[in-house]
Amino acid sequence: MKKPLMRIPYTDILPAPNIIPHTARSLPGAIAALQEFLHAPSPRDLPRSTVVLTGAGLSVASGLADYRGPNGTYRVNKTYRPIYYHEFLTSHEARKRYWARSFLGWTTLRNAQPNPGHYAVRDLGRLGLVSAVVTQNVDSFHPRAHPDIPTLELHGYLRSTVCTSCRTEMPRDGFQAELARLNPVWDAFLQEALATGALETEDPHERRARGFRVNPDGDVELPQAPYTTFRYPACPKCLSDPPLLADGSRAAVEVDNDGAWSPTSKAGILKPAVVMFGESIADGVKKAAEEAIDGAGKLLVLATSMATYSAWRLAKRAKDRGMPVAIVNIGGVRGEEAFFAGLDPDQTGAQGVRLEMSTETLLPALVRELRQQPILQNAEPSSAEAASFLENDAAVFKNMLQ
Template sequence: MSRPLIRIPYTDLFPPPQPIPRTANSLPGAVAALQEFLLSPTPRDRNLPGSTVVLTGAGLSVSSGLSDYRGTNGTYRKNKTYRPIYYHEFLANHEARKRYWARSFLGWGALRGAGPNAGHYAVRDLWRMGLVGRVVTQNVDSFHAKAHPELSTLELHGYLRAVVCVTCRNEMAREEMQGELARLNPRWDEFLRAAVTEGAHAIRTNPDGDAEVPGAPYTTFRYPACPTCLRDPPDAGGERATVEVDGDGAWSPTSTAGILKPAVVMFGENIADRVKQAAEEAIDGAGRLLVLATSLATYSAWRLAKRAKDRGMPIAIVNMGGVRGEEAFFADLDPNQTGAHGVRVDMSTDVVLPALVKELQQNPFRRPLAVEAQGKEVPKEAVFRDMVK
């Protein structure tokens, strides 16, 4: 595969963080600081129910059995030669697509069998208490949607639960795609079944759902064409596109359309404008930002934290290890503040968040003034528009 023109940003570890406030270096101290952060009026005078927006990353799903990218044991640390497929490669190269779908076929079972962990459910509980109103996630595993379906979540980088045609944009469930991949590749399916049966399927799955078997003959792998384009080839540039398959229904390289890709934003692919706008609206409509389990190495996430900082919003970060440019997010903080204006915790979210929820449940707090004044319960339906579909 040719050398990529796009560099993967920040694959080395960031400098270790300093706890903010200083007492946040212990679990009780971290919980106390986060309590004060969530319950204090904000400088923007938005003491509203759910005025905190949550921004999450791959580290939140580590306890679910998935790997992260840049953590101490993340993909970029454990495998120095790893790099994801790039969008331009996927579109232009039939062999690259074979490799992608073969690896995805092997890794799908691990992702399908995993689910939300204590960190995801803690976010749900904070929402039920009226302390969180919106979630923006970089994760593509759909664990947020499973843990708190009532709380709409903006999936900034898309989702692995579906595949989408690059021509007609129609979607197919990833589970249906898995069945087609198994049918078209019986020897690969036999290998995968045997590995699972024998308990040898200890293939490490990357955050984007793929896995690798060294020496695997990816060139033999086949993948299906978009069924919609196959039935009714679309027009492309004033000419009828060509969608051809072999005798078993596998996409043929003589085709000019009908390529299926995961419904995620690949490296080198732009986030849709409507998703960017929705993410910005999530920041602009909140009073504070809670960053969970992400190093903010990708610009799409970092710019949201920067937007929050520029708008004068208090920021709390719970992440094991350093974060991109984090010193700027806590610049000019009063050294005597105890959490209301900023928090930095260097601990796992599946430890800190459940402890925070337990403390809040055991020590009832005064509901946000706006809720009490209206005499209403915290709404069960989130006001944030659902960008899942």
Template sequence: MRKPYMRIPYTDALAAPTIIPKSANALSGAVAALHEFLVAPSASSPSGRHPSTAVLTGAGISVASGLADYRGARGTYRVNKTYRPVYYHEFLNKHEARKRYWARSFLGWTTLHKAKPNASHFAIKHLNDLGLVQSVITQNVDSFHSQAHPNLQTIELHGYLRSCICISCHEELPRDTFQDELARLNPAWDAFLREILALGALDTEDPDERHARGMKTNPDGDVDLPGAPYTTFRYPACPRCLTDPPLTANGVRATVEVDSDGAWVPTSTAGILKPAVVMFGESIHHSVKAAAEKMIDDADRLLVLGTSLATYSAWRLAKQAKDQSKPIAIVNIGGVRGEDAFFVDLDPNQKGNQGARVEISTDELLPILVEQLRSSNVQATHEAPDYVAKTQGGSIFKDMLS
């Protein structure tokens, strides 16, 4: 019997938010509320130091970089009702599922690779420079945070697309290198990719325009081509496993075989490369989870940016902050999972110091907030604590199950 697919949570629109405070309906009021949220004294902050803030981000902050989100008004789950991600157990067990995944990813990688951090990512860096933000937890796999603020402690909760990782030996391979191998093994697909790039079919950020050109663009560097011959696609084996096949759990040497061009063949029992991300149906490695929880523990407050918190791994971190009675501010276009519970006990007359809910795009809001904070002489800086998962390598992703 086929294993039933896990349900993707919250694919329909969530309830519209209640803006907090009411003045945050306007841009000026939203800036004022977040200013108050970030600088208001905290009982847990040492005298003379600004309260420390942990930031939790989602796909919404990368939309301005040309990437899709999931549950926004034009997000994948809203405009492409047939979209279903490749599940981890499928990828692990089915050669055909891996062909489909890598074919679509091969087409989408160019768009992700050339995309750059936007004003939201750099505003977070500036908030750190001002001593107001001490850590970032991101659900995003685009690596924009590490590009925009490499010195700010950042946990990539769901991994990253910049590398592949071997399921057997856990060695990482740069995605650029892997992409070159995919191009070499699939010359017809490579020619097609060059053609659509020349036509500009992947240049537009408008999902309707891409759809009109025969493409459905999904998050995480994935392009769907209806009717595409995915069964013809080939992918390489892990170079390390090919040279030195690992031992299996029962002590037998694994088999890693390739065809005459170097493509992995299904008679192999090891050497499968996967994206270094937490796929649907995997779980976050315990060390990543613990590091993210410590960031919440160490912060005085939590700022949530560009996420509906539909994913449990993110929602539970906001719930952790709430359970610790820490102020929470949420900036997101559209509703957020269970958001009323985060603000239920606020003083109706508070100005943002106890919490805030804003529905304005982060790329519009955050740069103005930074400039206001600078003009008000917020200049103190502090060193971020050294978290265990500061740099995530392949070993962190070897046991993920959901």
């Protein structure tokens, strides 16, 4: 019997947020609330630093699709669902469909750039106000925009593929070149689409009018496309040195005359180096994310509804530790009332902040204001503290990428 599909959480519109403090409905009010949040001493004996948790909404200004925003995929494409991990592992046809769509979307994703929101996070780090970032995004914008701030990519990254058998990683650009070689007709179609600018518009409705459905994470859907003709390469390491199976025998890794993976193979399947829907996050990554929360005194959540449990549990961990939480997101957030329970109704940001504004607009404006004012001494970690944190956490996060 076919394994039942998992339910995708929170695809409907979440309840509208309660703005906190009430004075933060305007841009100046929002900036003032976040200034107080970032400058205020952490409660009790918690560390002075702030950790940032981000989601897909932060990359919308870079031209990428998100899931649950006003123009998110779950809003404009009701039939969309991501590929499930068990589908990818078990179905050759599902992998053809996935890689065909990813092939069409990769160039646009690779050429996209971090936006002012990402660079504002960099600047908050340079001001001594942000010590680490945990992101759900797989676009690699955070490490590109602020390589000096430790960044943990909770759900992996699209810049590489990884073998499901030997776990060897391969740069996505090289994999893309192999897909183009194995699928010349698809490559010609892609080059024409790029030349005509058909994939350049950021408007999802205009893209659909041109015959494309552009979904998150570099997925371009072409209705009626012959996905069954698409071919993808085998893991080169497994091809040259087939891995051992559980019974001690060598796995068969076979390719056709052009080097495309053959369905007679039992290993050597390459997947994107991301956590697919239904796939578990590695224990080491979970631990590193928890350590990032435990190493800070405040949590700043940016552009995510925290619909996935992997993100929500980190915010819950922060709240349970007594860390003040600030959330900036357009639209509702999963269970957000729990993060602001018990706040003094007269507090103006130190205990918690909830804003509904674009990070592309708000964060650069916040940085400009902060640069005009001296940073409070009790809000900024000492140089020794900062150096120690960056050295330790950079090593931890770097290990997650190996």
